[in-house]
Amino acid sequence: MPADSVTDLRAGPNAAALGRILAAEPVLAGIVRAGEALGLAEGELGHAGPPFTEPDAIPRLVLNALAGAAVHEGWAGTLDAARGLIRNGQIRLRCNHDLGTVSPMAGVVRPSQAVMRVENRAGSGVTFATLAESGRRALRFGVYDAAAAEGLDHVDRVIAPALDRALPRGGLPVLPLLADAVAQGDDVHQRNVGGMAAFIRALPDLDGAARAWLFANPQHVLNYAMAAAKLALDQADGVPGSSLVTALTRNGTVCGIRVAGTGRRWFTAPATIPEGGFFPPFTLADAQGDLGDSAIVEAYGLGGAIAHAAPEIARTMGRAWDEAVGDGRAMRALYVGRHPLIAPALCGAEGVGAGLDAARVAAAGHALRIHTGIGHRDGTSGWIGVGVARAPVACFADAMAALGDAA
Incomplete structure (x- = not known):
């Protein structure tokens, strides 16, 4: 033809x-736990990308991130032990897109972590955004040590509740933030300075400590853009x-x-x-x-x-x-x-x-x-x-x- x-x-x-x-209108609607939101059970982890065909196909960066998540969840005492559980299938791996979320780099999602619920104000559909931690040596880049663990805990125990409290009643629409970001020169992937400024301006009740942390970590806002994009594309x-x-x-x-x-x-x-x-x-x-x-x-x-x-x-x-x-x-x-x-x-x-x-x-x-x-x-x-x-x-x-x- x-x-x-x-x-x-x-x-x-x-x-x-x-x-x-x-037609989709994604709105940030509140913080929930990944296990409850995604149906992610104990002994299960989400990851970025299509499913792996076999354990040997998992790159070291992703394997280390998965192992760090398993240790953080208390399923293994050491990274070596956790890697063994992943390789032999005792820890089940699930593709993020099938779970209803998206996450950058290694993309690892743990049952106990906080995620942002993203709803379609114009109809049906829900996705969930992970909350990015700070720094170059972070779990999404394969690193799990004392500092990385502290960073994960800070996001779950401090940043997530602060965001939840600051969200306006009825949720925070994402697309106007993206339009503002792009108008300021962001590509909304690797540059998110404008997007973070727009995000913080939209949350006037956000406490000072959380505000300062977010300004220092503008890539955090990428995760909300990702989930909003998935919500919209899922409609098709x-x-x-x-x-x-x-x-x-x-x-x-x-x-x-x-x-x-x-x-x-x-x-x-x-x-x-x-x-x-x-x-x-x-x-x-x-x-x-x-x-x-x-x-x-x-x-x-x-x-x-x-x-x-x-x-x-x-x-x-x-x-x-x-x-x-x-x-x-x-x-x-x-x-x-x-x-x-x-x-x-x-x-x-x-x-x-x-x-x-x-x-x-x-x-x-x-x-x-x-x-x-x-x-x-x-x-x-x-x-x-x-x-x-x-x-x-x-x-x-x-x-x-x-x-x-x-x-």
């Missing part, structure tokens, strides 16, 4: 799926014939996507190595393969998709501005619509794309730009830089083949 005919067949389903995505799940991407994530071994018309089936290809700006003395040779659920923001139309509207993050990542502009504009062509609320000046009349189309990606043949944090592959050195990773075209091509078979 000619390419134009295929595009015409997809137009109706994609319009329906996009309408569902843009199951629209027959639609080629719009509903999930984009990495586990350090593979990158995977889902598309609306094939439901919860994963299409995967090997994860790429991020390139960018490294914190001295680290280099590209130290970089872990791309990982984390945070690429959901690119699926929504932000992050690398608005590289041409976020000059400061290009500088931080050590990427040429011409490259960022070229990549951002090329990615804009891969979305079937335009976001009605988020409109940075640098994007011009085309605005911010909405509805990432797997068919367009497969036809273009260019790997997607993802703005990402970079972890050390040794799993103990932590966060070592920020840069650009690529979502392989093979994921999108395989999804389109499966969608064609289902037609």
Whole structure:
């Protein structure tokens, strides 16, 4: 069948799926515990990315983060013992997207940790955002020691309750915060300075200590953007014939996507190595393969998709501005619509794309730009830089083949 005919067949389903995505109004609604919220039982941990096919596929960074979570939960006395429980299957691993949450980097979710409930004010649908801890040596980067444990406890016992108390009655809408963030030059993936300022302005009753901690850790707000993006994209799940991407994530071994018309089936290809700006003395040779659920923001139309509207993050990542502009504009062509609320000046009349189309990606043949944090592959050195990773075209091509078979 000619390419134009295929595009015409997809137009109706994609319009329906996009309408569902843009109709969502995510609102931060309150703090709950992950076990209760996600149905995460004792002896179960969530992780970023598609499911691992076997224990040997788990990168050291992710394995160490999982082991640290098990120790923190009291399921093992040492990291070595916890790694053994994970490898032999005594600790069950579950994919975050299947649980109803998203979390950056290793993405580990523990039953006892605090998460933010994100509701759809305009209809059905709930997701949950994890609360990011501070520092480069943190659990999401594979590090678990006394300082990391203290950081996890601080978030659960101090930051989470403070946020819960400060939320306005009826919840805090997320999309206006993202629009404000992008207008201030954020990509809403690796630069979140504007987003954090908007978030704190929206919480006038937040206590001073929590306010200071949040200002010092602007990446914390990324998690709310991720959950809001997932909530919106989940609305398109199951629209027959639609080629719009509903999930984009990495586990350090593979990158995977889902598309609306094939439901919860994963299409995967090997994860790429991020390139960018490294914190001295680290280099590209130290970089872990791309990982984390945070690429959901690119699926929504932000992050690398608005590289041409976020000059400061290009500088931080050590990427040429011409490259960022070229990549951002090329990615804009891969979305079937335009976001009605988020409109940075640098994007011009085309605005911010909405509805990432797997068919367009497969036809273009260019790997997607993802703005990402970079972890050390040794799993103990932590966060070592920020840069650009690529979502392989093979994921999108395989999804389109499966969608064609289902037609």
